[in-house]
Amino acid sequence: MMQRYRTALIVLPVLVILALLPLGVGGYILGLLTLGYYYAVFSMSWDLLFGFAGEVNFGPSFLIGVGAYAAALLNHYWEWPIPLCLAVGAVAAVLAGVALAVPALRLTGPYFGLVTLVAVLLLQNVLVLFAGVTGGEIGLDLPDVLSIDANTNYYYALVFMVISGGILFGLSRSPVGLILQASGQDAIEASALGFNVAKHKLTAFCISAFFSGLSGAMLVFYLGTASVGTVVDIAVGVNVIIAAVLGGRRTIIGAAVGAVFLIGAGEILRPLGQLSTFVVAAVALVVILFFPGGFMGRLLHAEGRE
Amino acid sequence: MLALQILIDGFAISSLYALGATGFTLIFGVSGVLNLSHGAIMVVAAVIAWWVAEAFNTGPYLGAMAGVLASLACAFVTYRVIVRPIQDSRAIPREEKEIFVLTSTLLWGIMLQEAIAYLFTSNPKTVRPLIEGVVPILGVRTPLNEVLTAALSWAAIGLLYLLVNRTRTGKSLLAASMNPRGLTLLGFELSRIYVLVWAIYGVLAGIAGVLLGAFLGVSSDNAGLLTASAFSIVVLGGLGSVSGSLIAAYVVGYLETMTAYLVSPSIRTVPVLLLLVAVVYVRPQGLLGRR
Numbered sequence: 001m002m003q004r005y006r007t008a009l010i011v012l013p014v015l016v017i018l019a020l021l022p023l024g025v026g027g028y029i030l031g032l033l034t035l036g037y038y039y040a041v042f043s044m045s046w047d048l049l050f051g052f053a054g055e056v057n058f059g060p061s062f063l064i065g066v067g068a069y070a071a072a073l074l075n076h077y078w079e080w081p082i083p084l085c086l087a088v089g090a091v092a093a094v095l096a097g098v099a100l101a102v103p104a105l106r107l108t109g110p111y112f113g114l115v116t117l118v119a120v121l122l123l124q125n126v127l128v129l130f131a132g133v134t135g136g137e138i139g140l141d142l143p144d145v146l147s148i149d150a151n152t153n154y155y156y157a158l159v160f161m162v163i164s165g166g167i168l169f170g171l172s173r174s175p176v177g178l179i180l181q182a183s184g185q186d187a188i189e190a191s192a193l194g195f196n197v198a199k200h201k202l203t204a205f206c207i208s209a210f211f212s213g214l215s216g217a218m219l220v221f222y223l224g225t226a227s228v229g230t231v232v233d234i235a236v237g238v239n240v241i242i243a244a245v246l247g248g249r250r251t252i253i254g255a256a257v258g259a260v261f262l263i264g265a266g267e268i269l270r271p272l273g274q275l276s277t278f279v280v281a282a283v284a285l286v287v288i289l290f291f292p293g294g295f296m297g298r299l300l301h302a303e304g305r306e
Numbered sequence: 307m308l309a310l311q312i313l314i315d316g317f318a319i320s321s322l323y324a325l326g327a328t329g330f331t332l333i334f335g336v337s338g339v340l341n342l343s344h345g346a347i348m349v350v351a352a353v354i355a356w357w358v359a360e361a362f363n364t365g366p367y368l369g370a371m372a373g374v375l376a377s378l379a380c381a382f383v384t385y386r387v388i389v390r391p392i393q394d395s396r397a398i399p400r401e402e403k404e405i406f407v408l409t410s411t412l413l414w415g416i417m418l419q420e421a422i423a424y425l426f427t428s429n430p431k432t433v434r435p436l437i438e439g440v441v442p443i444l445g446v447r448t449p450l451n452e453v454l455t456a457a458l459s460w461a462a463i464g465l466l467y468l469l470v471n472r473t474r475t476g477k478s479l480l481a482a483s484m485n486p487r488g489l490t491l492l493g494f495e496l497s498r499i500y501v502l503v504w505a506i507y508g509v510l511a512g513i514a515g516v517l518l519g520a521f522l523g524v525s526s527d528n529a530g531l532l533t534a535s536a537f538s539i540v541v542l543g544g545l546g547s548v549s550g551s552l553i554a555a556y557v558v559g560y561l562e563t564m565t566a567y568l569v570s571p572s573i574r575t576v577p578v579l580l581l582l583v584a585v586v587y588v589r590p591q592g593l594l595g596r597r
Binding site for chain 1: 340388391392395397398401402404405406408409410412413414416417420421423424530534537538541545572573575576579580582583586587590
């Protein structure tokens with residue numbers, strides 16, 4: 001209870017500041033943060049699956065990509081309204097997630113990781129092969145966008161992140177989250193205690209897929225275009241994972257902090273040109289090696305687990 | 307004619323895959339580490355070999371040696387600076403060490419890749435082959451370099467086999483992969499064995515990288531794909547099983563070559579990915595893996 005109280009004490013003021021930001025900050029920074037918030041949802045979804053269910057999903061961008069492209073294709077070819085596209089995108093990601101998870105959850109550790117990685121590669125290949133329909137490497141432009149106003153876009157992203165983050169965080173602190181955590185740490189003992197490990201992990205996967213897909217769909221409507229490089233590429237998935245580990249795994253909030261940090265750092269270091277990715281990777285590596293709890297690990301788990 | 311061409315090209319590329327994957331699976335088998343900077347280390351070897359040979363005009367042999375040395379150095383840093391501290395760390399719970407090793411070797415790979423791209427640009431580079439010329443094999447004009455690639459790959463794998471099975475040091479490697487605790491009880495220093503494995507790995511990855519650079523050319527953008535292909539081959543063959551990896555390398559090499567020649571080069575990796583998913587579902591431990 002103390003811990004929940006402290007978390008709220010840290011999070012609420014930050015949210016108030018974020019909500020007031022458009023009053024004092026230019027469109028450029030708002031645009032950057034908007035992107036960061038969508039990434040934050042990707043990372044938080046990933047953290048639910050890894051941090052709690054203990055499954056290393058190397059293919060977050062499979063779920064993101066399915067959601068993004070399902071929404072983008074519907075909007076591009078049939079001009080469905082945006083809310084409907086978003087809903088279908090999220091549902092499509094869940095279905096794809098179930099199709100991937102039901103067989104894949106029989107596997108553990110590196111095998112599960114590889115299958116999720118292969119799913120991304122296959123999706124990428126399919127999108128490029130059917131370039132006539134999907135736009136391939138160049139991308140698919142969308143007739144509709146969320147908004148052309150930077151402030152409105154910023155609030156859409158912020159509200160979306162807060163709601164998703166709230167649900168994911170709540171879940172992770174709920175009994176379901178505890179069962180997930182137990183299954184992740186010792187699946188045999190958890191099932192011996194009578195919990196259906198497979199069912200809980202599948203639920204976690206579906207929830208993770210839902211938010212990843214929805215956020216991917218929102219992202220393409222923010223950018224106005226869906227392309228392999230922005231929502232499917234392995235580099236996207238790598239960033240999501242790095243953000244979650246950097247911010248502190250098993251904290252959900254840390255994942256969001258890590259994602260915004262990564263996007264921001266990439267932009268601040270842009271003058272370095274090609275070296276910027278190098279520096280970001282180096283910083284992330286140093287944090288992981290010397291502060292394995294990540295940014296938020298310290299703040300949220302101050303009493304320590306050991 | 308086409309069949310022969312596929313047979314020969316497929317053999318060369320498969321041998322190279324086999325060599326690349328052997329080091330990767332060795333590390334996993336002995337120390338349980340999946341090194342996701344594998345592709346980047348191969349790229350470093352190829353690019354350094356290219357750079358030394360071109361910039362100092364040393365000829366291909368010295369260049370190749372420099373490439374292998376660079377790879378050895380990278381492997382050593384990977385172990386000393388990244389893998390070892392994580393394995394020894396008390397702040398990281400045991401069940402999470404795997405994800406930490408994966409994430410940090412991934413980051414290290416990205417650093418290597420970006421450093422290469424920054425210093426030498428990301429344009430593809432072709433290492434000058436050790437021997438030039440063409441030789442007809444059963445009527446197919448084959449570059450001598452392709453023959454050499456296959457021969458050197460197999461020579462390196464053969465030497466590794468001898469080392470592991472015929473020498474005392476090699477046998478201690480084997481023992482470490484089976485029962486590390488038992489080995490320490492017998493008075494062997496595990497950390498020295500790990501250093502040795504990483505050194506062997508560095509040399510193997512270096513040779514594979516240089517040969518790849520001479521055979522197909524290498525760009526820093528390939529690093530991720532090289533890691534992914536080594537990872538797939540190793541899982542297909544069974545994690546930690548060297549002979550499984552060798553077979554898997556040939557399955558993958560031939561499947562890719564056949565797809566490229568008979569269907570279209572643009573989908574050359576797709577059948578492999580599908581096969582991989584199928585095998586992992588039916589037989590998660592891979593072709594020859596033990597659990």
